[in-house]
Amino acid sequence: MVDDFIERKHGRRQISYEVPELKEILEETYGVIVYQEQVMQIANRLAGYSLGEADLLRRAMGKKDQAEMAKQSERFMHGALERGHPRRKIEKLFALIDEFAGYGFNKSHSAAYAYLAYLTAYLKANYPIDFMAALLTSETGNTAKIVKYIGECRDMGIRVLPPDVNSSQWSFTPDGEAIRFGLGAIKSLGQSGVDSILAARREGGRFGSLYDFCERIDLSAVNRRMIESLIKAGALDSLAPVRAQLFAAVEGAMESGQKVWRDRQTGQGGLFAELAAEEPPEERPLPQTAEWSPRERLTGEKEVLGFYVTGHPLEEYTAKIKELATHFTDTLEGLERGVEVQLCGILSGIQRRRNKEGKVWAAMQLEDLHGTIDAVLFTTNYERLMDQLAEDRALFVKATALPDESGPPKVSIQDLTPLAVAGVQYPNLISIRVPLGRQGDAAGALAEIFAKKPGETSVRLRLERARDFSLILDVAQKVKPDREFRQEVERICGPESIEKLAG
Numbered sequence: 001m002v003d004d005f006i007e008r009k010h011g012r013r014q015i016s017y018e019v020p021e022l023k024e025i026l027e028e029t030y031g032v033i034v035y036q037e038q039v040m041q042i043a044n045r046l047a048g049y050s051l052g053e054a055d056l057l058r059r060a061m062g063k064k065d066q067a068e069m070a071k072q073s074e075r076f077m078h079g080a081l082e083r084g085h086p087r088r089k090i091e092k093l094f095a096l097i098d099e100f101a102g103y104g105f106n107k108s109h110s111a112a113y114a115y116l117a118y119l120t121a122y123l124k125a126n127y128p129i130d131f132m133a134a135l136l137t138s139e140t141g142n143t144a145k146i147v148k149y150i151g152e153c154r155d156m157g158i159r160v161l162p163p164d165v166n167s168s169q170w171s172f173t174p175d176g177e178a179i180r181f182g183l184g185a186i187k188s189l190g191q192s193g194v195d196s197i198l199a200a201r202r203e204g205g206r207f208g209s210l211y212d213f214c215e216r217i218d219l220s221a222v223n224r225r226m227i228e229s230l231i232k233a234g235a236l237d238s239l240a241p242v243r244a245q246l247f248a249a250v251e252g253a254m255e256s257g258q259k260v261w262r263d264r265q266t267g268q269g270g271l272f273a274e275l276a277a278e279e280p281p282e283e284r285p286l287p288q289t290a291e292w293s294p295r296e297r298l299t300g301e302k303e304v305l306g307f308y309v310t311g312h313p314l315e316e317y318t319a320k321i322k323e324l325a326t327h328f329t330d331t332l333e334g335l336e337r338g339v340e341v342q343l344c345g346i347l348s349g350i351q352r353r354r355n356k357e358g359k360v361w362a363a364m365q366l367e368d369l370h371g372t373i374d375a376v377l378f379t380t381n382y383e384r385l386m387d388q389l390a391e392d393r394a395l396f397v398k399a400t401a402l403p404d405e406s407g408p409p410k411v412s413i414q415d416l417t418p419l420a421v422a423g424v425q426y427p428n429l430i431s432i433r434v435p436l437g438r439q440g441d442a443a444g445a446l447a448e449i450f451a452k453k454p455g456e457t458s459v460r461l462r463l464e465r466a467r468d469f470s471l472i473l474d475v476a477q478k479v480k481p482d483r484e485f486r487q488e489v490e491r492i493c494g495p496e497s498i499e500k501l502a503g
Contacts, residue, residue, distance in 0.1 A: 001099070005032045018089045021045055033100045035107040036061060042097070046090070047079030061101035069098060128156055129174045136160075137171040140185060143306040148330060148371035150307065153179065162234030162301070162309045165213065166206045170194055186233050187304050189226050196221040210239050210249055211284050214257030224254060232300030234310060243297060245286040256284075299392060302348075307367075313346055313394045314369055314419075320344070321368075323424045323482055324396055328370040332409045335401040341411065343397045344368060344419060347375070350389055355379060362389060366397060366411065374410040375399065381414060388416035396422035429458045430481045431499045432489055436465045445492045447477075455480025462499065 007013035008030035040054035060068035139145035159178040345368035359379040399411035
């Protein structure tokens with residue numbers, strides 16, 4: 001109905017009415033039912049409903065009450081047939097009303113939401129960085145939503161930068177052509193700790209080193225654990241790029257900071273304190289230690305932020321994910337129970353439990369670059385796959401959909417394979433239907449994609465002209481029929497032109 005409305009609005013589809021009486025009611029919406037008030041008018045005009053009865057129909061639609069809608073169907077049909085309207089058209093009209101009941105609103109509600117949708121769409125299109133920063137801020141504390149919107153920023157070409165004591169505010173904020181994480185997102189830091197950092201920065205400008213940082217902030221509001229969380233989150237990278245060195249220097253820097261604060265509180269800064277304050281701070285070298293590995297850095301970010309910022313364990317497998325994944329965590333909505341899906345992601349929050357028989361099963365979260373969903377590994381597969389249950393490991397997951405009426409869908413894990421060793425299995429033979437007479441040089445375009453994608457799969461072409469002839473032709477060139485290859489073939493030869501995969 002949405003597509004029909006758009007096509008009619010732009011004059012690409014003829015506006016029509018099942019019965020002439022509908023024109024006066026539906027003319028402003030191009031013959032498509034859009035508002036609950038229109039349904040009430042239709043029931044009143046065509047089926048003889050009183051306005052009170054029509055309101056009962058509206059309530060049944062709003063509550064999606066199927067039993068009541070069935071009663072209303074009988075009432076509507078009886079009233080409309082009594083007034084001489086054709087049964088076939090009335091049945092079709094009530095079917096539209098029943099379908100409309102799944103999403104319809106009253107006119108004022110529709111107008112308010114349309115206005116809100118228009119404004120947010122305008123802001124996202126014209127001020128994408130500011131819009132996404134505000135959206136991320138609105139979901140602070142909701143890890144699944146934050147992961148989803150960081151993924152959307154990635155798709156939009158917007159970088160999301162880690163928190164920084166020299167740049168961040170409490171919440172997400174625009175930072176040039178990027179978005180800067182807020183200090184409020186760091187676990188264990190808290191409002192008083194952030195306030196102390198921001199106050200010191202406002203008073204004395206940028207922090208120059210870890211020692212400078214510890215000597216200027218209020219260490220009664222920021223403890224050692226908080227500073228270590230800042231380091232893991234990358235919030236002190238602007239003071240020194242090697243996080244392991246910062247981590248090793250925390251104790252000494254805090255001792256120096258506490259001494260400065262004691263002197264400040266007792267007024268014993270020394271005879272030359274004012275002169276010393278005008279001198280640049282003394283450079284104190286950090287301990288020499290090897291930097292954390294990329295995995296350790298990412299693990300630290302996940303620990304204190306709840307998600308990865310400067311990278312993701314899945315990024316090195318981008319090409320493989322394109323081939324292996326049939327779904328992503330944000331495309332599972334609406335799937336029927338038991339539908340097989342293939343996902344690529346990492347596991348977190350693994351909890352092992354026992355059922356009534358004492359057998360072990362596991363509940364966890366599965367995260368990909370698009371978001372997070374709940375996943376379960378039932379006892380039937382637990383023993384076989386228990387060795388693969390490790391947090392933050394990139395995995396290829398075969399699963400089945402578990403719709404949940406009370407919330408987002410879940411998945412039941414059937415198989416787990418490390419992405420590092422997961423392979424893409426291509427068939428021995430691929431058959432392509434090539435309709436002759438299509439506009440453009442199909443033969444030349446196919447030859448080009450065959451040359452671009454050499455591999456081990458044989459190709460068979462079925463050349464055909466509609467209602468005329470069909471010819472089978474085996475091609476000498478072997479190909480790699482990956483997703484890009486299949487998409488290009490369908491662009492050249494039309495949808496569903498790849499007829500079968502064999503072997």
